[in-house]
Amino acid sequence: MLHPDELARRARQRVVELAARKAVHLGAALSMTDLLAVLYTRGLRYRPDRPDWPDRDLLVLSKGHGAYGLYAVLAELGVIEADLATLPGHPSDSVPGVEAATGALGHGLSLGCGMALGARLAGRDQRVVVVTGDGELDEGSNWEAAQFAAHHRLGNLVAVVDRNRLQQEGDTENVNALEPLADKWRAFGWRVAEADGHDTAAITDALAGLRSGDGPAVLIAHTVKGKGVPFAEGDPAWHMGSLDAQQLRTALAALAAPAVPALAAARGGRT
Amino acid sequence: MTTTAPPTMRTALAAALAEAVDADPSLITLGADGQALFQGVMARHPRRYLDVGIAEANLVGVAAGLARSGLRPVAAAMAPFLVRRAYEQLRLDVCVPALPVVLLGVGGGLGYGPLGPTHHATDDITLMSALPHMSVYCPADAADAVSVLRSALSSGGPAYVRLSARQDPPLPAAASDGDPGTPRLLRDGDDVLLLATGRCVAEALTAADALAADGVDAAVASVTTLHPFPADAVRALTSRRALVVTAAESLGPGGLGDRTALTLGREGPPLVRLETDHRYPPVASHEDLLHFYGVDSRGIRSAVLGRFTRNTRKA
Numbered sequence: 001m002l003h004p005d006e007l008a009r010r011a012r013q014r015v016v017e018l019a020a021r022k023a024v025h026l027g028a029a030l031s032m033t034d035l036l037a038v039l040y041t042r043g044l045r046y047r048p049d050r051p052d053w054p055d056r057d058l059l060v061l062s063k064g065h066g067a068y069g070l071y072a073v074l075a076e077l078g079v080i081e082a083d084l085a086t087l088p089g090h091p092s093d094s095v096p097g098v099e100a101a102t103g104a105l106g107h108g109l110s111l112g113c114g115m116a117l118g119a120r121l122a123g124r125d126q127r128v129v130v131v132t133g134d135g136e137l138d139e140g141s142n143w144e145a146a147q148f149a150a151h152h153r154l155g156n157l158v159a160v161v162d163r164n165r166l167q168q169e170g171d172t173e174n175v176n177a178l179e180p181l182a183d184k185w186r187a188f189g190w191r192v193a194e195a196d197g198h199d200t201a202a203i204t205d206a207l208a209g210l211r212s213g214d215g216p217a218v219l220i221a222h223t224v225k226g227k228g229v230p231f232a233e234g235d236p237a238w239h240m241g242s243l244d245a246q247q248l249r250t251a252l253a254a255l256a257a258p259a260v261p262a263l264a265a266a267r268g269g270r271t
Numbered sequence: 272m273t274t275t276a277p278p279t280m281r282t283a284l285a286a287a288l289a290e291a292v293d294a295d296p297s298l299i300t301l302g303a304d305g306q307a308l309f310q311g312v313m314a315r316h317p318r319r320y321l322d323v324g325i326a327e328a329n330l331v332g333v334a335a336g337l338a339r340s341g342l343r344p345v346a347a348a349m350a351p352f353l354v355r356r357a358y359e360q361l362r363l364d365v366c367v368p369a370l371p372v373v374l375l376g377v378g379g380g381l382g383y384g385p386l387g388p389t390h391h392a393t394d395d396i397t398l399m400s401a402l403p404h405m406s407v408y409c410p411a412d413a414a415d416a417v418s419v420l421r422s423a424l425s426s427g428g429p430a431y432v433r434l435s436a437r438q439d440p441p442l443p444a445a446a447s448d449g450d451p452g453t454p455r456l457l458r459d460g461d462d463v464l465l466l467a468t469g470r471c472v473a474e475a476l477t478a479a480d481a482l483a484a485d486g487v488d489a490a491v492a493s494v495t496t497l498h499p500f501p502a503d504a505v506r507a508l509t510s511r512r513a514l515v516v517t518a519a520e521s522l523g524p525g526g527l528g529d530r531t532a533l534t535l536g537r538e539g540p541p542l543v544r545l546e547t548d549h550r551y552p553p554v555a556s557h558e559d560l561l562h563f564y565g566v567d568s569r570g571i572r573s574a575v576l577g578r579f580t581r582n583t584r585k586a
Binding site for chain 1 (some may be wrong): 299318321323324326327331333334335336337338339340341342345359360363364367368380488
């Protein structure tokens with residue numbers, strides 16, 4: 001199994017190469033790459049050789065506009081073999097490894113509630129992880145689902161919020177303020193952890209810390225929109241876009257494989 | 272006239288749902304702060320009823336998630352809010368993947384009468400018929416609703432059942448006999464066919480009685496399944512009729528009149544469509560609202576007499 005840092009680096013390369021061929025939601029795909037890399041290598045019980053394994057943990061990408069980030073990770077794992085450019089711009093059931101069509105925002109958490117409850121009623125030891133955007137939390141349906149999950153003590157449900165602080169029109173706090181976000185989840189009855197969403201060791205630890213306990217849990221992952229592509233980082237203009245040849249060269253140079261000692265240092269000695 | 276017992280759809284379905292949950296361990300029921308349909312389930316299988324509260328979008332999303340986990344959900348809410356507030360969840364989460372979720376809309380049409388337009392759902396049939404893979408049923412009385420529930424549960428795909436809010440007028444037992452997927456001829460007659468759905472079936476029968484006194488021999492048939500529409504059976508019923516009148520407490524698009532018109536085409540008999548429109552209604556009872564929109568027995572009779580008088584009767 002690849003180290004999540006390396007899985008994320010390769011997935012980002014796929015995303016930027018794709019963005020040189022067609023317009024994609026670049027910022028949203030790149031902000032969550034490290035999160036998905038940790039989830040698929042360490043967080044989920046998952047067999048890439050059998051994406052329909054009945055006992056797998058389930059990942060619902062509620063922020064469906066990040067589809068190409070999910071496809072890129074699944075392609076690195078060997079789950080998706082198709083040319084990513086041929087796949088739909090939002091997740092669809094027709095794509096291998098995709099658990100549910102999403103991208104009309106604010107749907108994923110309700111689906112996750114139903115899946116988690118269904119697993120519990122069937123006596124299956126199965127966890128459900130719902131990755132949401134932060135701007136997406138403007139949709140009230142999320143809070144209907146949050147209330148439901150706490151009421152039914154859905155301990156096998158985990159939400160991961162990709163807290164990159166940018167929605168299409170700019171800073172989430174200027175559009176429709178979400179803060180104090182952690183307090184909101186706590187007030188709804190959820191266990192909360194926060195982590196640097198690009199530090200794979202911190203993400204791993206935070207998810208592990210949320211494993212035991214009563215009721216649903218949320219990881220608020222602090223991320224940078226467009227992470228890994230220097231000119232796109234934190235720039236709302238790269239919510240969606242396509243790369244010209246020069247931009248592609250710059251992006252790929254930034255995403256080049258680090259020398260082995262540098263990678264080891266970046267991991268802080270962890271493996 | 273033999274009549275069916277006159278329970279409400281809710282009491283009849285409460286018993287039928289409890290029996291269905293007894294028989295099928297994969298069934299699970301969900302409500303949105305409305306438990307009347309699920310009293311039997313709650314009494315016998317308390318873990319297989321969930322009340323999501325007043326949260327229709329979440330109701331439908333949770334039902335979709337449960338269906339994806341292998342269960343077969345039956346979800347109920349007041350029709351106007353189930354349909355309009357959760358429409359995107361219905362389309363994307365349930366219908367596009369064709370999940371086996373049965374949706375019960377209580378108080379469709381004008382059933383909530385004096386509560387006003389917030390609670391009227393004359394658009395439910397139109398909207399639900401536009402969803403991919405969705406079966407749409409509009410039962411005429413409590414016994415018909417029970418037969419629809421059994422049919423919907425065995426269909427294996429998404430289904431919407433429009434239920435009345437209160438007591439239905441008694442209907443002949445024939446109104447719930449056999450397969451709800453095909454029209455039922457409740458009364459034969461040579462001159463005109465009254466084709467009705469839901470509450471308007473009772474209005475059509477009353478109109479037929481009045482028309483008999485006018486010297487017009489009217490047949491009455493009920494259509495319970497609006498989508499997929501039983502076109503062949505409707506075509507057979509309408510052939511050789513001098514006039515067909517449809518009656519439904521629904522907006523036109525996708526409703527009984529629309530489907531019948533498409534089925535008959537230019538070759539069929541003349542068709543008069545009685546249905547609701549977008550006028551803001553008065554504060555009034557269900558019966559008075561049916562009259563306001565001209566889909567009650569008086570409206571049906573007038574439509575027939577206006578188009579089909581003694582002068583044009585067969586000798």
